[in-house]
Amino acid sequence: MSSSTRFPNSLEAHAAASNLSATSSGLDVRLAARSGRLATHTSGLAAEYVQGNVAILPADLANDFLRFCQRNPKPCPLLAVSEPGDFRLPELGADLDLRSDVPRYRVWRHGELVDEPTDLREIWRGDLVSFVLGCSFSFEHALLADGLPLRHVQQGRNVAMYRTNVATRAAGPFHGPLVVSMRPLKAADAIRAVQITSRTPAVHGAPVHLGDPALIGIRDLARPDYGDAVDVAPGELPVFWACGVTPQAAIAAARPAFCITHAPGHMLVTDRLNRELDRA
Template sequence: MSQTPVLDEASSGLAVRHAARQGRLTGHTSGLAREQVQGNLVVLAAADAGDFLRYCQRNPKPCPLLAVSEPGDPTLPTLGADLDLRTDVPRYRVWRHGELVAEPTDLRALWRDDLVSFVIGCSFSFEHALLAAGIPLRHVQQGRNVAMYRTHVATQRAGAFFGPMVVSMRPLKAADAIRAVQITGRTPEVHGAPVHLGDPALIGIADLSRPDYGDAVEVMADELPVFWACGVTPQAAVAAARPAFCITHAPGAMLVTDLLNRRLGSA
C-alpha cells in the first residue's frame, strides 16, 4: 500500500490542494509549496461583489487582487488546473451578517450560483524569497502560523466595506529587515514592502504576545518587529460591512495556486 506523501516546502500547489480536498490538510500552509503563489480567499454574493472589488482597488497594499471569478464558478483557470474553490482551501470561515458562524473544510453544501470569488495575494509567497536570501523566519522555523494583528490604520472605504488594516509580523535583525524591504518591495502582488518597522504601539498594537490571528513568536532584544499588510484585512471589512453571507479562508489556511513565485514582480 502506498503511503500518503508528506507535505513540505517542495510540494506542488496541486499536491497541497489535493490534500485539502481530501481532508488531510486542515491547518495553515506556511512553509508549504515553496515555488507556488498562495492566496487569501473572499467569496461574496454578486450583489456585494462590486463594492468589494472597489474596496480592493482602493486598498491594494492589503488587498492585491490575483483573480476574480465569474458568478457561481468555483474554478479559476488562471490560478491553476484542477482547482476547486469549494474544497481546496484547508479551512474556511463562514460569515452571516458580519458574524463568524462556522469554520468548515468543504463548501460544497453551501455553494450558490450567485457567489463571486476573490483571490488576494498572500505574504507566505514572499517568505520563500526571504529564506532563499538567508533571512530566518521564526514562525517557519517553529512550524507556526504567522502572527497577525488588527491595527488602528484605517483602510479606504468602498460602499459598505471599511475597517482597520490587518498586518502580519516577522521579527528580524536590522540588517535583515533592510534586505527584507528590498526583496518584498519587488512583489506588490503579494503585499510588497512592509508598512511599518519598530514600535507596534505606533500602529495601534498593544501587545505582540497576543496576536488577533495566528501564533505569537518571541521578538529578541536585537530584533525589530517588521509588519506587512495582510490579506486578512478583508475579514475585518466583512465584520464591519455585515453582508448577509460571506466565505473567507481561515487565517493562515491559504489557497495554493499553480502560479510561480519567481515570476512575481518586475524581476
C-alpha cells in the first residue's frame, strides 16, 4: 500500500461526502465518523475545535512511547493519554469513542501497514493505551482568521507531509525521522505565521524550517510522503511545521507486533476549543 493517501480535490466534494463544514462542532465530526458518513480527511472541518493525531499501542510499549513524545515535544505534543483498555477520553470530549470517532485508522503489524479501517470495535483489546497528540489543523484556524491563505484548505486537499533527514530523539524502540507539514506562504505572511503559531506549542508551535526543502532532506515538493501536493507559486516560501505523523515513522521503525494510528489527515476532532491552547 502506498504511503501517500489521496483525497477529494475540492471543498464541494469534501463537504458533500459528510455534510460537515468549518462551522461544525467537534461532536458533529465525531458522530459523522462514528456513523460512517465521514471517511475522509478533517482539514477545514470544525475550525474552532482542537484536532488530534492518534496512536494506540499495547500497554507494554506505552511507557517507551510516552518517553518518545516527551523527548520530541515539537512533533509529538501530548494532549491526553488513556488508561489501558479505555476507549474514552473525557478531558477531550464527553461523547468520545476512540474505537470509531476517527474517520480512518491505520493498523500496523510488525511495522507493516496491513489495514485502513473506519472502525476498531472488532479488533479492540483490553491492553491498548491511546495517545492523542496536537495537530497543525488546529492552528490553521488562527492563520485563516488572520487572513493568511492556506492553499490546501482552499482546494479541499489534505496538507502535504514529508519525511526529513532530521532525526528524532529515540526512546526504547521508537526512533525515526522528523515528519513535517508544508504550507506555501508569501514572505510577509510567513513571518506572521511564525508569530501566530509560536503561541500554540500544544499543536506544534512555530515552524521548524522555512525555504529550501533540500536543507532538511526533501527532494521534491511535488511528491509528498503523505497527503496531497500543492503548488508553491512564484514569490512564496515553503513553510514547514513539525507534524504529528512523526510517531507513525517511529512506530514503523520500532516494528511492534500490533498497533494503531490515525490515517494521515484523518484526525480525532475534540470538544476543546483552539483558543484554549493559545499561550498568549
